[in-house]
Amino acid sequence: MNLQLAKPDEIRKQIRNGALDIPTSGMCKSYVQANVVILPSKYAYDFLKFCFRNPKTCPLLDVSEIGSTSFSKYGKDADIRTDVGKYRLYKNGKLVDSYSDIKALYTDDMVSFLIGCSFTFEHALLEAGIPIRHIEENHNVPMYITNIPASPSGVFTGNITVSMRPMTMAQAIKATEITSNFKEVHGTPIHIGNPSEIGISDLNTPDYGEKVTIKENEVPVFWGCGVTPQSVALDAKPELMMTHAPGYMFITDVRDSEMGS
Amino acid sequence: MNLQLAKPDEIRKQIRNGALDIPTSGMCKSYVQANVVILPSKYAYDFLKFCFRNPKTCPLLDVSEIGSTSFSKYGKDADIRTDVGKYRLYKNGKLVDSYSDIKALYTDDMVSFLIGCSFTFEHALLEAGIPIRHIEENHNVPMYITNIPASPSGVFTGNITVSMRPMTMAQAIKATEITSNFKEVHGTPIHIGNPSEIGISDLNTPDYGEKVTIKENEVPVFWGCGVTPQSVALDAKPELMMTHAPGYMFITDVRDSEMGS
Missing domain, CATH: 3.30.2040.10 (PSTPO5379-like domain)
Structure with a gap:
């Protein structure tokens, strides 16, 4: 499998099945990769509002319905509980543990946020020399x-x-x-x-x-x-928060060139 | 008082005091005017998410904290309970009544949304002939x-x-x-x-x-x-929703030229 040329759903399936557990840099060339923040629903409005108010640091790509494990635009067939290679669990603002999936932790009350990452614009800068x-x-x-x-x-x-x-x-x-x-x-x-x-x-x-x-x-x-957004969320000390582990991004279905459309 | 050249806080004060109760078209030239939607907090996350997902029909300018009557960017000193000339109250998707203020209706559980209106771009189109x-x-x-x-x-x-x-x-x-x-x-x-x-x-x-x-x-x-956003919110039949009355917009502190900054 050519990781660079693979389609996002193929890579996510490999990650879901445990067949791929390395950082995602360079995978699925030209597809947007995203930071992940998962919070209990009582924080959803305030965190979504935080993203809206801070677009340069917290550029929101997509959000889930409460309890949903997929995203209407950036990952219709994704499962956020399994499709990231490595997750981090924080409790009351402290890193507790890492997991290869969060099926046991993701309840009907969870909300997932996908936040833009700099891979996309770095690619454009490199192409401009x-x-x-x-x-x-x-x-x-x-x-x-x-x-x-x-x-x-x-x-x-x-x-x-x-x-x-x-x-x-x-x-x-x-x-x-x-x-x-x-x-x-x-x-x-x-x-x-x-x-x-x-x-x-x-x-x-x-x-x-x-x-x-x-x-x-x-x-x-x-x-x-x-x-x-992660550091600010941790300062807020939510009783529970999950994120991707650094480098293990969520690979979305949207191409770099489709962003903003 | 020259309504066209007045500052937003002056006009809002007049409206608040009941001294001004006409539609806002043409007031405070070059300042952004906004549509208003007010909902109980249990709808806040879903409605904010709706705005995020539908930027062309529901372009969000600002949102309040839960229970707050002002806006961090578009109206720091505003009071959303009094600063609109005419409000509409809907219950379960049906128009119930109109009010000149909503002090008796706005509780600690309410959330206010300011949504962009076409006055701003119409002005730019006219200027381009x-x-x-x-x-x-x-x-x-x-x-x-x-x-x-x-x-x-x-x-x-x-x-x-x-x-x-x-x-x-x-x-x-x-x-x-x-x-x-x-x-x-x-x-x-x-x-x-x-x-x-x-x-x-x-x-x-x-x-x-x-x-x-x-x-x-x-x-x-x-x-x-x-x-x-109003018609969709009414289809959702929230037990309570308030909006501005057509033409009676909320006048914000932000100039047309500052938008997006």
Whole structure:
């Protein structure tokens, strides 16, 4: 099976059957991959409202009906209980355990959210000849907690997290133009240049991911990061929350080119 | 008081004090006016999800916290119980009465939704030299129920309603280009041309509003209409729902030019 050329439902079936349990980077080329947040229904309105109010950090792709395990647009035949390779379970804001499926945990009261991830716009940047340093250096993108508060919604409050990609200012302008077409996956940068302006004291010590090389003629470019909704949700300390494990994304039925339609 | 040049908070204060009880068309030039839907909190998640899934007919501008009477972005100092000139109360899907305020009806369990209206993009079309026939003929825009189902969400299901403006095909193309920049107020047309393709049998008998003259060289251009969320919500027969009365919009603190920022 060619993982890069496979269709989303084929890959999801392999994952569901336990035949595939590796990170999804590079799978199903040109199909949108998504971050996953699963919460009890009493948090559904406030979390959906949080996504609506914070589109750059929490770009919502799809949401389930209460108790449903599939998605009307991004995964009609999916089963969110089994179609992610690795899940994390949090209780009262603390990581408790990881699971290869959550059939025993997903009740009729659960609601699932699919949130855009940066894979999509990185692909477009690369095609425009803009370098992605963490891909060149073969590790995770560096992420930083800023001093910029997210727009609060009910119990969900906290500062936003950004990812950083260094490039020349000319490339940063081009990247801003390109990502203005990708509003469902973080859109345009939140900041370009001086990190201290958004409360980041040292680019060499990211809060998540790994540091990257910044060349002399480059500026750091900061995009809203999909870690924000997870970190904010964990600060809210819901009694129960499930997410995908980092790198083990949900592969959707929607192509990059269909987004926004 | 010059109603056209007044600031939104001044107008809202007049309405709140009962000193102003006429339709809001033309008031606070360049500020966004909004449709209002108020529901008990048990419908909040499904209705917010309905808006998310149907951005062309139900473009959400802002939502309140449960029980809150103001809006974090579109009306920080507003009071949704008093700042609309005329409200309608529906019970189990039936219009019961109209009120000049809803202080006695708005409980801690209510949630308010502000939904974009076409005033904003009509202004932009006029500025581009595109005629708006119902304004020329000085009556309401004609609206039609289509055979296109809205994306359902929980109890909220039904066909979408469209508004229609006749123009030449060249103007229709220009209008499509212009409204692509107004995603918060219905965005691009849903259909151009043959009405029977979307289930409309006779343009001379609109379901709401009044018919307009269509000239020989013109095509009908159909946009998603803000009546959709109200009609769908009424089909869902919630035990209680409140809305603005037609023409008596909520005047927001956001300028047309700030939308989407």
